[in-house]
Amino acid sequence: MLYAILKLIYKTGLQVFFRRFEVRNRSLMPDEGPLLVVSNHPNTFMDPIVTASLLRQPVHFIAKSTVFGSGFQSWMLRQMHLIPIHRREDNPDQAMSNDEAFAASFKALQQKKTLLIFPEGNSFNQRRLRKLKTGMARIALGAEADTNFGLGIKILPVGLNYTAPTRFRSDMFVNIGEPIVVADYATASQQDAQAAVLTLTEEIRQRLENLIIHTPTDEEDELARQIEAVYKEHLAAAAPPDAPAYEQDFLLTKAIVKSIGYFSQTAPARVAALKQKLNNYMLQLKRLRLQDAVMGKRSNAILQQSLLNLLYLTVGFPVYLYGLLHNYIPYIIPSKVARAVTKEEEWYAPIMLTVGIFTFPLFYLLAGWMATGLLDLTWPWALLYFLSLPLSGFFTLHYWNTLQRTQEHWLLFQLFIKRQNLISDLRQQRQVIIAELEAAKHDYMEELKLPFEGKASS
Missing domain, CATH: 1.10.30 (DNA Binding (I), subunit A)
Known part of the structure; x- marks a missing residue:
């Protein structure tokens, strides 16, 4: 019950947090287990939220044992379908056993449940796939071996691609890969179990690498x-x-x-x-506090767009103030909390999402209650006021982004008037770079046909 409620809340929160949330090959996602979902891990707790939100069935998570406390915290995490696993790097001086975690994973798969594992082990805000641990392959092959490869376990590779993992209203692209049928490794596992684990791990690595932007350094x-x-x-x-x-x-x-x-x-x-x-x-x-995007535009086009933006900013200023008044506090609190709780950027987005899920509805309800009481609003007007709060919030965010772009345009105009040679030199540098990239593209395509x-x- 707790899992279902949290999933609904977070699924709604994701649609607000991301400006664009796109999924490729959603049809490849099985609706039932036994299924082992494996993914890259660039954004800590946001990654399981994103992945689990796409699956219809409940998902059980393999998580490092250090997030489990005692008593209520441990109970809560288990209610959220987390399975603890011990890692040598968390306690290098102690002998750790994952027998319990493996037994729980085997049991979940044998009950046709869905498990989610991040085989990199740790989360880093980087566009690359790090070395994979063999645990997911050992779980999949071990569970199948216990039933003579009759379970029908599949491994679903999922690539998570964030444009800006720590920023509100950035873009998210989820790339779903073709599932791997674990039974295809039956013969190899029976001949040499360890070699089969390494082969399956390498297969998963290759599939995940194809689903993400992978830059080696x-x-x-x-x-x-x-x-x-x-x-x-x-x-x-x-x-x-x-x-x-x-x-x-x-x-x-x-x-x-x-x-x-x-x-x-x-x-x-x-x-x-x-x-x-x-x-x-x-x-x-x-x-010069400029972005490349403005350098590629013609001066006439920039001037025309700037004048339109200025008109928009003038007419929309009252709505901006209204939205700012009603949304600044619930908007800024998640950011402040995230930076107070941790210095690790990888945790900013999930903390902001989690806190924002509560700050916005609570603040809206409080504002609606106060406005209804103070202004003696009838229910249609109260409903209209309540709906205006999130809508004005999105408008305020768009207004602020437009204001920043307009400031950049005017800065470019000022530089063009005062330091025309500098702008001309920058544009010349840009053209030289583009020409070299064009030549490189031509050579690359010619060489590889x-x-x-x-x-x-x-």
């Missing part, structure tokens, strides 16, 4: 993000429109990362030179 990830900022719009314009925008965006990023890996091996000097130009260009933009780079990783 922080340096390559930074380069990929810079190329995305400057060049992805050019790639998207040439891409065939046979895939949804969110899927196309993912494939383009995958192609960029793949091409960086290729040139890092075949032409490292070329990559180093491009990296230097991008770093210099981005550093100058940062010093690809019809279009955006489809390279599909």
